[in-house]
Amino acid sequence: MSDDFSAVCVLGLGYIGLPTASVLATHGFQVTGVDVAPHVVDTVNAGAIHIEEPGLQTVVYAAIQSGKLRAALQPESADVFIIAVPTPLTPEKKADMRFVIQAAESIVPHLKHGTLVILESTSPPGTCRELIMPILERSGLNVGGDVHLAYCPERVLPGRILTEFIANDRIIGGINPTSAERARALYDRFVEGRIFLTDTTTAEMVKLLENTFRDVNIALANEAALICERMGVSFWEVARLANRHPRVKVHDAGPGVGGHCISVDPWFLVEKAAEESRIVRLARERNDAMPRHVADAIAELAEGVKSPKIAVLGLAYKANVDDIRESPAVRVVDCLRGRGFEVAVHDPHVKHSPFPLLSLEQCLRGADCVALLTNHDEFKAIEPRQAAEWMRCRILYDTRNLLDVAAWKAAGFRVHLLGVGETRH
Numbered sequence: 086m087s088d089d090f091s092a093v094c095v096l097g098l099g100y101i102g103l104p105t106a107s108v109l110a111t112h113g114f115q116v117t118g119v120d121v122a123p124h125v126v127d128t129v130n131a132g133a134i135h136i137e138e139p140g141l142q143t144v145v146y147a148a149i150q151s152g153k154l155r156a157a158l159q160p161e162s163a164d165v166f167i168i169a170v171p172t173p174l175t176p177e178k179k180a181d182m183r184f185v186i187q188a189a190e191s192i193v194p195h196l197k198h199g200t201l202v203i204l205e206s207t208s209p210p211g212t213c214r215e216l217i218m219p220i221l222e223r224s225g226l227n228v229g230g231d232v233h234l235a236y237c238p239e240r241v242l243p244g245r246i247l248t249e250f251i252a253n254d255r256i257i258g259g260i261n262p263t264s265a266e267r268a269r270a271l272y273d274r275f276v277e278g279r280i281f282l283t284d285t286t287t288a289e290m291v292k293l294l295e296n297t298f299r300d301v302n303i304a305l306a307n308e309a310a311l312i313c314e315r316m317g318v319s320f321w322e323v324a325r326l327a328n329r330h331p332r333v334k335v336h337d338a339g340p341g342v343g344g345h346c347i348s349v350d351p352w353f354l355v356e357k358a359a360e361e362s363r364i365v366r367l368a369r370e371r372n373d374a375m376p377r378h379v380a381d382a383i384a385e386l387a388e389g390v391k392s393p394k395i396a397v398l399g400l401a402y403k404a405n406v407d408d409i410r411e412s413p414a415v416r417v418v419d420c421l422r423g424r425g426f427e428v429a430v431h432d433p434h435v436k437h438s439p440f441p442l443l444s445l446e447q448c449l450r451g452a453d454c455v456a457l458l459t460n461h462d463e464f465k466a467i468e469p470r471q472a473a474e475w476m477r478c479r480i481l482y483d484t485r486n487l488l489d490v491a492a493w494k495a496a497g498f499r500v501h502l503l504g505v506g507e508t509r510h
């Protein structure tokens with residue numbers, strides 16, 4: 086079988102699919118990027134982007150200008166189909182595979198001898214074998230023989246997607262060894278990291294274990310922060326000193342875990358192996374309980390203030406991105422509003438939000454307590470004296486240990502940090 090792929094169809098033009106489609110196009114492939122959202126298709130065809138990611142605008146523009154990338158609402162004939170559609174959670178904490186099923190079904194009419202199908206969406210173990218393979222075989226073609234199927238999880242970090250897309254090592258799981266080899270031939274054209282081949286279910290497990298590892302470690306840090314609060318010491322100091330141990334790396338504590346990956350993926354393991362996934366579930370529950378803890382702390386700080394206004398800095402789930410999916414900051418705001426607080430929100434990155442987004446000044450003006458929920462770089466540059474001038478009461482609650490405590494105290498603020506208890510010494 087020839088591995089002379091030329092036409093690639095990428096399904097889903099989001100944070101993963103759009104960089105994939107545009108990088109493939111700038112590496113010589115003829116790429117059709119497919120999305121069910123008309124505004125995404127129109128934006129990409131205009132050489133623009135609908136998400137924030139450093140460097141992406143330039144690559145998409147170059148790809149469209151070169152004629153190698155075109156966006157469409159429907160898949161078209163191609164040598165390779167890459168599925169990069171969302172896999173969110175249902176309210177029952179199960180993987181919602183509707184988008185993957187729709188995407189797989191939409192390519193069935195285009196399958197032919199030698200087509201390679203690659204799933205990139207994060208999925209429960211067994212998805213390629215139990216879900217994708219039967220759909221593809223509706224074409225009358227045999228998967229493994231006529232058509233090849235591989236799973237290739239993405240491990241890029243939002244904010245560094247384009248760099249990591251090329252530099253990171255890749256795991257490729259094939260439904261059979263030929264499928265894995267053919268997928269390797271595709272990624273070899275642009276990946277500079279090492280490529281490791283395995284079977285589909287192992288590759289699906291690898292992705293989930295990576296994100297679960299991070300979730301469990303963050304849960305441990307968050308739990309340690311709560312213990313430190315109770316013990317009257319600073320988690321940040323404890324973690325800093327513990328990390329002087331050569332084999333210890335305590336993660337940062339924070340207001341919870343968000344994003345499309347770490348807060349979602351561990352549940353896919355719980356779904357498939359509930360009995361065994363005890364630590365996984367507990368970690369999820371610990372991290373999910375953090376926004377309420379933060380809202381409680383803010384409510385306590387605002388006690389005694391008449392009709393308090395809370396200024397929230399940061400809605401994105403992590404620093405320097407515009408993504409608010411599963412963001413703990415959104416849950417903190419919801420929680421505070423549910424308790425009747427007036428809440429004003431400022432985030433210099435986020436463009437679409439369930440709450441009105443204000444300028445820094447509008448957010449801080451007349452506020453009584455400023456709560457920093459996301460560690461965007463811009464927040465470090467806030468001038469505490471200016472903030473003090475705008476605000477009514479001067480209370481600061483920093484959940485990320487980002488701000489210069491001494492400078493804010495010098496400007497007259499009562500400063501509190503997540504993970505720092507009232508001192509007992």
Ligand SMILES: NC(=O)c1ccc[n+]([C@@H]2O[C@H](COP(=O)([O-])OP(=O)(O)OC[C@H]3O[C@@H](n4cnc5c(N)ncnc54)[C@H](O)[C@@H]3O)[C@@H](O)[C@H]2O)c1
Pocket residue numbers: 096097098099100101102119120121122125169170171172184185187188191205206207208239240241242243345346
């Ligand atoms: N964002 C990340 O950093 C990241 C990292 C690793 C893995 N992943 C995984 O990659 C997958 C995609 O994530 P994302 O962040 O790119 O999602 P996204 O929501 O940013 O984009 C997905 C796009 O797919 C489109 N879509 C939905 N159904 C479709 C269909 N049937 N056909 C064509 N397009 C369709 C949507 O309109 C949307 O534009 C998910 O499984 C996610 O868990 C994401």
